[in-house]
Amino acid sequence: MRERRVRAAHLVLLAALTSRVAAAQPAEPSPPASVETPAPAPAVEPDIRAGWRHEFSVAWHMATFNSKEDSTYTLHSIALSYLMSVNSTGPFLHLSFYFPIQARQDGIVHSVSSIYEGGGGFDVLVGWQWRFVLGRELELEAGPGFHANAFNLDGKPGLANFNGIQLGAGGMAILRWRPGWKPGRVGWSVGAVAATCVDLYDPLRSNDLSIGLVLRMGGFVGVDLP
DSSP states (O other), X not given: OHHHHHHHHXXXXXXXXXXXXXXXXXXXXXXXXXXXXXXXXXXXXXXTTOSEEEEEEEEEEEEEEEETTSOEEEEEEEEEEEEEEEXXXXXXXXXXXXXXXXXXXXXXXXXXXXXXXEEEEEEEEEEEEEEEEETTTEEEEEEEEEEXXXXXXXXXXXXXXXXXXXXXXXXXXXEEEOOOOOGGGOEEEEEEEEEEEEEEEOTTSXXXXXXXXXXXXXXXXXXXXX
């Protein structure tokens, strides 16, 4: 009987020790909550049409004036032009200084130096343009604008001066090749430019001008800035 009591006491003591050891053991750490890593934002390619374009052009410039008396005067000139535009859509400016080399009146051709002592003119076209990408390196730019054409030719002794300030509207187009060579972050380009304008008013010849037409075509070299 006594042995049974001792054995029961040992069992109780063993159970108590086992429960204390289990309580003393640290609980297994729970796995950390999963944190979703945000996906990287997709890379945005820069718009290759953006930025400033500055170009310098040599062009043929033709200005024709039709009078209300049905006479036609035409000047053929060499023009030196500065061309500027900004961004994929934005303002543009074409500023040209031209030097007449041939004059025509009603089909009769004259050398400017034979009837005029000197002179020249300037042509301004300012407006709004849009750029379009034609492949990776070709760019087309076009847009309408307001136009002004002013000139003065000093007649030789016994001959009258010829001058005018003609106002109207027109448009231009540029085909630009940009090879991607950018030393010092400055891009280079070459291309061709064409502009045509119609003038309907001349404050110096308001009673005589019927219509004026201007055409300019040439090539250019330029720089592209951010």
